[in-house]
Amino acid sequence: MKKLCLLAVAATLGITLSACSSSSAPTKVSSEKPAASSKAKVENKTFNVGDTVEIDGVHLKVNSVSFEDGSEYNEPDTGKKFVVVNVTITNKSTKNTSYNPYDFKLDDLGNQTHLDDYLHDMETLSSGSLAENGSVTGNLIGQAKVEDKLKLIYTGNMFTEEEKVTFNLN
Numbered sequence: 001m002k003k004l005c006l007l008a009v010a011a012t013l014g015i016t017l018s019a020c021s022s023s024s025a026p027t028k029v030s031s032e033k034p035a036a037s038s039k040a041k042v043e044n045k046t047f048n049v050g051d052t053v054e055i056d057g058v059h060l061k062v063n064s065v066s067f068e069d070g071s072e073y074n075e076p077d078t079g080k081k082f083v084v085v086n087v088t089i090t091n092k093s094t095k096n097t098s099y100n101p102y103d104f105k106l107d108d109l110g111n112q113t114h115l116d117d118y119l120h121d122m123e124t125l126s127s128g129s130l131a132e133n134g135s136v137t138g139n140l141i142g143q144a145k146v147e148d149k150l151k152l153i154y155t156g157n158m159f160t161e162e163e164k165v166t167f168n169l170n
């Protein structure tokens with residue numbers, strides 16, 4: 001009897017979790033260049049600075065990328081510069097959505113690191129929740145060699161199974 005009850009609970013939990021984890025593929029909403037279709041699915045899921053991507057009603061845009069030397073008291077590692085990625089997250093869905101800087105990684109030729117560095121007098125993206133039509137803009141700061149091919153990878157939060165979205169940074 002215990003096994004039957006345990007099996008029923010496990011089946012119910014599995015069905016519930018599978019229903020909650022459904023998500024739609026990322027779509028390109030807009031870019032600085034005119035697009036043929038503003039909501040056409042982009043098969044390679046790699047986007048560029050200035051593109052706006054929609055994932056389950058949340059719009060994600062990389063506004064700009066810059067490289068900084070730091071200061072006398074805050075220098076990047078030898079041979080690297082600080083990479084400042086300015087992003088905007090806008091919730092166009094009807095439900096609250098959370099955001100966190102740890103949802104993003106900087107890919108420097110396959111070496112993926114968090115963007116958790118700090119520069120004086122520069123606003124960084126914090127974590128929080130966006131209500132319907134809420135929007136937040138902030139900077140993600142990491143370190144890399146300027147000449148390397150850099151990418152920003154959005155992995156979604158750890159409680160969802162979102163598909164990764166990649167932005168070419170240079």
